[in-house]
Amino acid sequence: MAVTKKKSPRKSNTIRLKFDTAWPYSPAPESKSAAQLRERYGLFINGRWQAPAGDNFFKTINPATESVLAEVADASGKDVDKAVTAARTAYDKYWKGMPAKERAKYIFRIARIIQERARELAVVETLDGGKPIKESRDFDIPTAANHFFYYAGWADKLEYAFPNRRTEPLGVAGQIIPWNFPLLMAAWKIAPALATGNTVVLKPAETTPLTALVLADIIRESDLPPGVVNIITGAGATGAALVNHPGVNKIAFTGSTEVGKIIQKSIAGTGKRSTLELGGKAANIIFDDAPIDQAVEGVINAIYFNQGHVCCAGSRLYVQESVAKEVIRKLKDRLESLIVGDPMDKNTDIGAINSKAQLGIIHKYIRIGKQEGAEMYESSCKLPGKGFFVRPTMFTNVAQSNRIAQEEIFGPVLSVLTFRTDDEVIEKANNTPYGLSAGVWTDKGSKIFNMTRRMKAGVVWANTFNKFDPASPFGGYKESGFGREGGLHGLSAYVNLRNH
């Protein structure tokens, strides 16, 4: 029967598109020559490079090849003290008394030099962290520069940001940043702190210290007074020493909720100010009247951007049942066209997982998802033999009670759940200790406002996802932390308000 009907169309539910054979792209590697890495980096304290007190160094590797990129100083408590002292001295000696418009010009200058050295920074970011060069080039580095540029302009306009109040800087800010957007997070932290008149001790993550160290060079190049920004490297112990240092007035931390709570506990009762930007398990909701193709693309961008190493990643997808089949089918096709591999290749969509430890966590959750009985689908792509890679993965038939729907995986793993009514999905979306971000896709205006209002999250994307801008405040509800970074609202984390 089938033979005689050879021209008749195939049954539609068996149709799959193929993406793998015709017209493959040739390798398009970015040149590494833009990155002039040193063999060994010291600590950037008081405007110059200094050897760590204990003379200890650790290696930072390229997660895509597992080869060593450089050795980086491991700052001890003594070094932390030195850095905090330098920041305090700089605060008293230069920064506190400097006219705000002059402060602004230093920050503008840093923004410009980042733009000038963008290519170098992009290459270093990708080598050290494993993210696709496309993303470091088009997103991380330009957005970091823009952040400095945005906050530079605020420095001499603070009286307009807080009606009927006078602002005072806090003093020395200790800032601890994560490995997922290393330079960008440094910018998010340093720019508003400087604009409001604070001095800084910044600690980048131990797996991705290099762009922060290039930034140290840039800060030197900008002639910023010594000690206004100090950059020290190290692991958890260094961070703890910074948090607990009595000379620090403010802690700004981006990282896991677990560590956030530890920090909060250790500064309890000290009067230190803090902002915490922590984990998330964002709900991304697709209604049946949504622009489906853009929603599917939004889902891809929500969970596979930066290998899913994004605290605001849309890791819980809620699809209205009547369109669930269509959405899942389109997601599967879209997964096939994602290019996974060498982060330095300009065509790579999904690069290397940041570290072996993180790869282990992702594998653990994939195992859990399977054990919980969810249906797993992964891209059929081939993974490189070396380095830390995982295929973009999607679980369907996930229940609210599954761990993969509750816990932050921080990798390219999507959980798909279905729903029937508006009230049901709101309840499920808010049914989490987190509250960083959320997404909603529908063509109906009044429903957008209903949903965006009822979702308990600090950033809500409607008919879009994972958009960031220096002018846009970012930060969470509930256990996703507190305080906002970006925009006018990001200023208040770094000032005391006084009556005139």
Added chain:
Amino acid sequence: MAAIQQAPLPDFSNSPRIDQVGVEERAARFTKRSIKDEAKENGLKLVLNMIDLTTLEGKDTEGKVKQLCYKAIHPHDQLPGLPTVAAICVYPSMVKTARRALGDSGIRVASVATAFPSGQAPRDLKIRDTKYAVAEGADEVDMVISRGRFHMGEYNFVYDEIAAVKEACGEARLKVILETGELGSLDKVRRASDIAMQAGADFIKTSTGKIQPAATMPVTLVMLEAIRDHYYKTGVMTGMKPAGGISKSKLALHYLVMVKEVLGDAWLSNEWFRFGASSLANDVLMQLAKAETGVYQSPNYFSAD
């Protein structure tokens, strides 16, 4: 194939909604692909082979059409091993000339019809126009939809007209021009695409080339996604032809990336994808010559037919 199922027509006003900004973002992402070396050379040859080399002017003459046909067969003899273009696209009055000039080259003759470009004519004239072109030897017919009726919400009229022209085409393949520059929104581009495919279009095509804007990547993306959805639903493949405004190789390669990543391997041939263009061919040839010689090229060395 034979008996078309008499299912009730879908309500075309329920076509999927499109978010323009999302489409633009996605379209821009295709342009970030870096096409190098072998991929570039293969891509350029594919582009050349997908071109509907076009002349649609009031001043077209037999002489002009013959020259164009020669160019179609011999794009650039200095570079051996080049493919030909896919088709020559002309007005109905020039079909016979083109047919003769192309001989057994394998290059197809496409003819615009149905009161191109405005489509402002009664249906019987459009049918006659179509039948004339086919009788003169056209392998493919590029019709225009009735945009006025479309804007009036008379989707069944538009549908019936396309179906009637399709019937008049006989064996010739039908390309349906939506003239997206006159539709006003991507929602309407999607709706018109759905109507055309439902009515039997073999290809859907963006533009006549007489209206600005003509083809753009966002518009083409919406149409490619409509084609994919139609294929999912029916198993029937439909071709895509962006036309007008694509004159540079780099842009053409971006389009090719888009086809590859939206519809996949099956659409990467001139059976299912075409560029409606005139000056694109020479730009592709210049790029191929650059790849061959390593030297940047000048238009003076490429025949301007």
Added chain:
Amino acid sequence: MAKTNSSKTGTPAARLEVLKTYKIYIGGQFPRTESGRFYSPLDRSGKKLANVCLSSRKDFRDAVIAARGAVGGWAGRAAFNRSQILYRMAEMLEGRKAQFIDELLLQDTSPEAATREVGLAIDRLIYYAGWCDKYQQVFSAVNPVASSHFNFSVTEPVGVVAVIAPQGDSLLGLVSVIAPVIAGGNSCVVLASENKPLCAVTFAEVLHSSDLPAGVVNILTGRVTELAPFFADHMDVNATIYAGNDTSTRQLVETKATGNLKRVFVYDTVNWYADEGQSPYYILDTQEIKTTWHPIENIAGAGGGY
């Protein structure tokens, strides 16, 4: 009304005064503490003020349930309506001024100071009544992002707030910490001044007659040392305000609050009589900032891609 009985005994002609029972306020009801316990705060001369409920952690738990139940509806009210209710509270307080002055006198406030405190408390309610539908405009923003999106940040109530009210200024302090919390659409559970709790309970009666929905404000009386840990560690409380200056209590609250990362605000040195005693920034303390993005079509305009 709430004068102590002892002063009147021995005067045969005087009628026996009916004494007020000081109960707590949970979910719009005036229950006794579930624990059945009481304590007897004394005035400066050592005279007993009253038998006051010694609230337990279970009372707190019940109050949080009431506050959680009320917060959605309260936050969902039109800001204008919240404003009217706060104004109504001021009206009710004005009408019962004398009672509050009497209680303050019992609690060792001088007549002059008592009159001033009640007057200021009324004015404070009026002040925040006015802010209910205005702080949003002061603290929200439309953000000029570089992409084709409409982006705005608005305030949203944080949710259920646990408040340990000031120990002094037992009326003005209480009103000053409750008003900004509820003006901003939150609900709250408040622990009244431990040794001067009379006004707080009477204030609950004012709330009860002010159209304020049940559960929006819940008032407990009892020991700070006993209840502070629960005010800080309850997982369904979103923020804790400690209006005191005891360093160990502060440390305890800040430590326990980390369990669910409650927002903690310490008002340790505020002079509630001064300018600094009222400001929209107190409202802002218990607000979250929510930022929303939506694409903007720009067909054929401003470089639109269509």
